[in-house]
Amino acid sequence: LSENHVIDIFLDPQSVAVIGASKNPIKGGHRILNNLISNNYKGKIFPVNPNSEGEVLGLKLRKSILEIEEEVDLAIFYVPNKVIPSILKDCIKKNVKGALIETAGFEEVGEIGLKLRDQIVEITDNFSKIRIVGPNCMGLTKIEGDSDTDAKGGFFSGFGVFDEYNRGNIGIISQSGMLNGGYLMNLMRNHPNVGIRYSCSIGNKMDLSEIEFLEYFLEDPSVNVIALYLESFKNPRKFIELCKKAKYIPNKTIILLKGGLTSLGQKASLSHTGSLAESSQLVKAIIKQSGVIQAGNLHDLFQFARTFSMVYKSGKKLPKNGNVSMMAGSGGAGTISADLIAKYGLNFAIMSEKTHQLLKELYPEWMPPNRFALLDLWPTMEKAMTNNVSQEEVMTRIWRAILDDPNVEGVFNMIFVSTRFSKRYNFQEMSENKTDKIVLIWMVGENQAVRRITKLFNKNNIPVFPTLEETIRNFSILVQESKNKIGILT
Amino acid sequence: LSENHVIDIFLDPQSVAVIGASKNPIKGGHRILNNLISNNYKGKIFPVNPNSEGEVLGLKLRKSILEIEEEVDLAIFYVPNKVIPSILKDCIKKNVKGALIETAGFEEVGEIGLKLRDQIVEITDNFSKIRIVGPNCMGLTKIEGDSDTDAKGGFFSGFGVFDEYNRGNIGIISQSGMLNGGYLMNLMRNHPNVGIRYSCSIGNKMDLSEIEFLEYFLEDPSVNVIALYLESFKNPRKFIELCKKAKYIPNKTIILLKGGLTSLGQKASLSHTGSLAESSQLVKAIIKQSGVIQAGNLHDLFQFARTFSMVYKSGKKLPKNGNVSMMAGSGGAGTISADLIAKYGLNFAIMSEKTHQLLKELYPEWMPPNRFALLDLWPTMEKAMTNNVSQEEVMTRIWRAILDDPNVEGVFNMIFVSTRFSKRYNFQEMSENKTDKIVLIWMVGENQAVRRITKLFNKNNIPVFPTLEETIRNFSILVQESKNKIGILT
Numbered sequence: 001l002s003e004n005h006v007i008d009i010f011l012d013p014q015s016v017a018v019i020g021a022s023k024n025p026i027k028g029g030h031r032i033l034n035n036l037i038s039n040n041y042k043g044k045i046f047p048v049n050p051n052s053e054g055e056v057l058g059l060k061l062r063k064s065i066l067e068i069e070e071e072v073d074l075a076i077f078y079v080p081n082k083v084i085p086s087i088l089k090d091c092i093k094k095n096v097k098g099a100l101i102e103t104a105g106f107e108e109v110g111e112i113g114l115k116l117r118d119q120i121v122e123i124t125d126n127f128s129k130i131r132i133v134g135p136n137c138m139g140l141t142k143i144e145g146d147s148d149t150d151a152k153g154g155f156f157s158g159f160g161v162f163d164e165y166n167r168g169n170i171g172i173i174s175q176s177g178m179l180n181g182g183y184l185m186n187l188m189r190n191h192p193n194v195g196i197r198y199s200c201s202i203g204n205k206m207d208l209s210e211i212e213f214l215e216y217f218l219e220d221p222s223v224n225v226i227a228l229y230l231e232s233f234k235n236p237r238k239f240i241e242l243c244k245k246a247k248y249i250p251n252k253t254i255i256l257l258k259g260g261l262t263s264l265g266q267k268a269s270l271s272h273t274g275s276l277a278e279s280s281q282l283v284k285a286i287i288k289q290s291g292v293i294q295a296g297n298l299h300d301l302f303q304f305a306r307t308f309s310m311v312y313k314s315g316k317k318l319p320k321n322g323n324v325s326m327m328a329g330s331g332g333a334g335t336i337s338a339d340l341i342a343k344y345g346l347n348f349a350i351m352s353e354k355t356h357q358l359l360k361e362l363y364p365e366w367m368p369p370n371r372f373a374l375l376d377l378w379p380t381m382e383k384a385m386t387n388n389v390s391q392e393e394v395m396t397r398i399w400r401a402i403l404d405d406p407n408v409e410g411v412f413n414m415i416f417v418s419t420r421f422s423k424r425y426n427f428q429e430m431s432e433n434k435t436d437k438i439v440l441i442w443m444v445g446e447n448q449a450v451r452r453i454t455k456l457f458n459k460n461n462i463p464v465f466p467t468l469e470e471t472i473r474n475f476s477i478l479v480q481e482s483k484n485k486i487g488i489l490t
Numbered sequence: 491l492s493e494n495h496v497i498d499i500f501l502d503p504q505s506v507a508v509i510g511a512s513k514n515p516i517k518g519g520h521r522i523l524n525n526l527i528s529n530n531y532k533g534k535i536f537p538v539n540p541n542s543e544g545e546v547l548g549l550k551l552r553k554s555i556l557e558i559e560e561e562v563d564l565a566i567f568y569v570p571n572k573v574i575p576s577i578l579k580d581c582i583k584k585n586v587k588g589a590l591i592e593t594a595g596f597e598e599v600g601e602i603g604l605k606l607r608d609q610i611v612e613i614t615d616n617f618s619k620i621r622i623v624g625p626n627c628m629g630l631t632k633i634e635g636d637s638d639t640d641a642k643g644g645f646f647s648g649f650g651v652f653d654e655y656n657r658g659n660i661g662i663i664s665q666s667g668m669l670n671g672g673y674l675m676n677l678m679r680n681h682p683n684v685g686i687r688y689s690c691s692i693g694n695k696m697d698l699s700e701i702e703f704l705e706y707f708l709e710d711p712s713v714n715v716i717a718l719y720l721e722s723f724k725n726p727r728k729f730i731e732l733c734k735k736a737k738y739i740p741n742k743t744i745i746l747l748k749g750g751l752t753s754l755g756q757k758a759s760l761s762h763t764g765s766l767a768e769s770s771q772l773v774k775a776i777i778k779q780s781g782v783i784q785a786g787n788l789h790d791l792f793q794f795a796r797t798f799s800m801v802y803k804s805g806k807k808l809p810k811n812g813n814v815s816m817m818a819g820s821g822g823a824g825t826i827s828a829d830l831i832a833k834y835g836l837n838f839a840i841m842s843e844k845t846h847q848l849l850k851e852l853y854p855e856w857m858p859p860n861r862f863a864l865l866d867l868w869p870t871m872e873k874a875m876t877n878n879v880s881q882e883e884v885m886t887r888i889w890r891a892i893l894d895d896p897n898v899e900g901v902f903n904m905i906f907v908s909t910r911f912s913k914r915y916n917f918q919e920m921s922e923n924k925t926d927k928i929v930l931i932w933m934v935g936e937n938q939a940v941r942r943i944t945k946l947f948n949k950n951n952i953p954v955f956p957t958l959e960e961t962i963r964n965f966s967i968l969v970q971e972s973k974n975k976i977g978i979l980t
């Protein structure tokens with residue numbers, strides 16, 4: 001990483017003052033402090049509160065940042081908007097390098113907020129005396145280890161207390177606190193296999209914005225996937241430049257959810273982060289030129305990030321042509337998947353002669369297999385049953401043949417988990433997929449069993465989806481990203 | 491219902507012969523028998539198997555249908571394709587009115603199957619001597635009561651044994667056995683509140699097709715929602731006519747998933763149900779003229795059916811204009827929902843003066859509420875906290891005001907379920923919504939709590955969705971259907 005990137009102050013501070021640190025556990029200032037301490041933040045922590053004294057969580061409270069003798073890299077603000085300018089003056093006096101302002105009530109609230117903003121611009125001499133992240137944000141998170149191991153640690157300044165997380169390869173930059181607060185915590189709890197490296201709430205972007213965080217993540221090899229939620233572009237030209245740069249970095253993908261694509265969305269955005277309307281034409285042009293993967297909603301943003309995260313972790317190459325195989329126990333699912341495969345610009349692989357010969361043996365005479373790699377496995381199971389052959393053995397032979405077929409880049413497998421059907425699968429072998437093929441699983445069935453087998457696949461970086469369309473859509477973005485990079489990297 | 495509709499033979503037979511009834515519990519013929527007996531089918535049941543004798547599940551086995559002395563309405567076939575023509579001859583001799591052929595290996599397998607088909611056409615004198623459902627299908631289901639009560643009962647001929655189900659207002663007609671077999675059973679297990687009235691697998695449609703089942707469901711007042719999966723249209727003109735007829739029936743909605751929309755899908759469909767390619771232009775024209783709600787995938791088909799089912803059960807009117815309110819605890823979710831609301835052709839309601847006045851009281855001065863009904867509730871919760879007012883009370887006042895606002899037709903509520911936030915909601919009151927407004931819930935949070943609170947809402951016919959886009963999409967189809975019916979019913 002380049003030395004002394006401005007973001008180092010915010011994601012790697014050696015010492016932190018929490019302005020507004022409170023003894024009351026339901027207050028935000030208390031939660032920030034609690035996060036830093038309970039998650040083993042390695043630097044020094046100084047709670048500051050003009051209206052309180054004594055100790056909080058074992059640390060001495062100060063009335064002002066000026067009472068601290070040691071150096072302070074970063075001040076985190078959780079105090080009412082009106083007192084911020086004067087405390088910022090103190091910070092500048094104290095030579096604090098960065099201010100992370102979580103308080104709301106600035107650009108997004110109109111006149112009063114804009115006046116406060118003007119004051120801050122003046123006090124900081126246009127942000128030259130101190131750099132600012134926020135205001136109106138949910139803080140920054142950098143995860144160094146997993147919460148359930150001794151390695152646990154990092155830098156946590158969030159609106160909730162982070163107690164379940166894993167370090168991973170995803171970096172989040174967001175103008176919605178959801179993606180740094182409750183929603184993110186919920187995702188981490190429900191998808192323990194999806195690790196996060198950074199989660200950065202940038203709020204109103206008064207000074208620093210997506211640009212600096214993007215620069216930082218592009219240079220940081222621990223980040224493979226960058227998930228962005230933006231309500232405005234701070235510097236479109238620079239944004240496009242950075243996204244283009246990402247295409248030259250093999251294991252780096254940027255996914256963008258843009259809020260405020262419609263005029264209704266822009267109206268909403270104005271009262272949220274104070275983002276002014278951008279022409280829809282312009283926004284479309286920026287997204288197109290940047291060549292990022294676009295997500296249409298929060299769910300896709302997360303799911304796409306998860307898919308790329310797992311594929312990068314698995315070390316497999318992105319598929320170039322989109323030639324896939326669909327394996328299902330239902331002909332109807334086969335027909336629908338064919339429509340969706342066409343819709344998402346993919347194609348069925350034409351199976352090699354070798355694979356086709358094997359399938360001919362395993363399918364009944366009255367139902368010969370296709371040449372294209374859409375496999376309705378029902379007839380093979382019927383034949384196995386009739387001939388008293390192990391269904392699992394037949395399934396495994398087909399599975400291996402498809403994975404070994406040089407024409408197949410990716411495999412979708414519909415797995416129906418139930419007492420009756422699960423015996424057909426060798427889940428252990430399937431999840432360990434040692435080939436270079438990308439496998440995505442569509443799993444339906446009994447809830448508990450689904451959760452158990454999903455875990456097994458996830459552990460081996462094979463994503464599992466609850467619906468067919470999600471399975472196919474997530475493969476299609478891998479091909480899209482591969483095409484983004486083709487001609488540049490190959 | 492019209493007297494003696496041909497489908498009565500199949501869904502309301504007084505006596506049934508199971509051809510291929512087996513003592514081996516893993517065989518399909520055994521499962522069909524088991525379904526009929528264990529689910530209290532009220533008619534007479536005769537197991538028939540030329541290769542077996544003695545008793546099965548307490549019933550005497552016969553070698554041939556001709557050995558039965560009583561009348562037989564319906565014969566269900568679960569025997570190899572090649573023996574079917576000769577057994578059909580026996581059925582005709584015996585004056586059996588209908589044959590439900592589950593066996594595969596006909597139109598979908600090419601030459602051999604087409605020959606068998608020709609033989610059947612000849613033997614039945616073009617289906618005038620006996621009517622046929624199938625072949626290549628998963629059977630028919632008619633649910634009279636819930637599986638966990640004494641009322642349990644109905645007619646079940648499926649590929650699996652039905653042991654968890656509830657009677658409801660949805661009728662399914664499908665060319666994919668998934669929707670009659672495993673996938674359906676899985677849906678019923680995971681969504682116990684979603685009741686099914688009929689589930690009809692029509693297979694290759696050699697004789698009877700979607701047309702007759704559609705006619706039947708349109709006349710049956712116990713069916714509100716008709717969910718169709720088709721790979722081909724047997725009679726496009728008649729199909730359009732019936733769908734148009736549905737628009738004149740207040741509590742009736744047809745949802746269609748068409749497999750084989752693309753040429754790739756048609757290739758797949760040929761080997762599944764033997765459906766020949768239809769021009770994509772023609773298919774589009776049929777769907778447009780019929781004015782049905784179109785689903786793009788299996789998940790949407792089911793979810794749309796569930797939404798209509800609940801709205802009809804609740805007795806609420808379909809929304810005419812699509813003027814909604816979105817209540818969320820996140821500004822980002824608000825912006826994204828605004829984009830999605832625009833995408834799906836909906837609009838935020840402009841709140842009445844009365845509602846706006848109330849909100850002004852509850853929002854902090856630095857963050858006044860919008861005039862349009864997008865509510866970021868975060869600032870109201872902050873204000874309540876600061877003033878030591880009960881958050882639940884504030885939330886409930888807002889909730890009531892929005893539901894009472896005459897300009898609002900529907901409400902989306904993002905509920906974040908967690909130890910910290912759940913206390914803000916009066917879930918009991920919310921779920922009992924006694925107004926005429928349609929409420930859809932987007933729920934995220936801790937898995938177990940989500941399941942528990944979802945149950946409460948579902949019990950009161952309020953659908954809960956795991957993602958924002960699904961929530962909005964499902965409201966938009968209600969408006970679409972209302973517009974389909976407008977001018978006709980109002």
